Amino acid sequence: MNVYEMVIAIVVVATIGKVLQARYGVVRTKHGEDVHFRDDAASQAENQRLRDELKAMKDRLAVLERLATDNNDSGARLDREIEKLRDRP
Template sequence: MNVFEMIAVITVVGTIGSVLRARYGVVRDRHGNDVPIGVDDTAQAENQRLREELRAMKDRLAVLERLATDNDNSGARLDREIEKLRDRP
């Protein structure tokens, strides 16, 4: 077997391996780990829940930043704003 035949065999074996991985739904991430294609419904539901929770936390943070940088130092106003935050789910 000469060098060119060996290169052709290695190329064919690599191609067949890639086709089989694609056929069975496995890809590699950027770290070289095999990851199945397709996300199940529980993972999608968890992602959606986490996105909603993150959105709520960003809203709360925006309110707290506004309270911290607000020039009006009224204690009663600050108490009302904090109570509004507590009432939120």
Template sequence: MPLAAASSVRPARPSEPTIVISRHTRESEYMNPFEMVALIVITVTIGSVLRARFGVARDRKGGGYSLQDDAAAQAENRRLRDELQAMKERLAVLERLATENDTSGARLDREIEKLRDRT
């Protein structure tokens, strides 16, 4: 009869089947509670550093997240809005010129020159 490890097998009698007592043979498969706490702390720290790096902040009540706007980003947003408004105005003029029945070439040239002078 083959013998198993002494710590995990109870000696068997001839009339009784062998009973294996459940013991984990590999302790490295399971996480120690202190390791788990350390892993949680490290994960939260990395998340906080990344949020700070990318400018994500929580509101004061702890609700949702939002991006922080600094002065440079606000200035860039203003510039882009102004540029978009100018493009919309130019598009309106070009649409008006394209749908107009007046075929006067001189008037069309003047309108195009006005658009060129705006930029």
């Protein structure tokens, strides 16, 4: 085996290793530590909770944008909208 074949073999082995790391969700931190991504029920529940929270925040933002841009002729209507926002979780 000459030098060029050895270099090609090393590159192939390194490439296969990186593909397998990406396939199984392993990343390396800048300190060289391996970090495995969780894909269990607890992480899926946390992801769903965060999605729900993000949706609620987007809904609140939409109401606040509407309040800021609408023609606020009625102070009572504005008070009702603000109270609805306060009542949301």
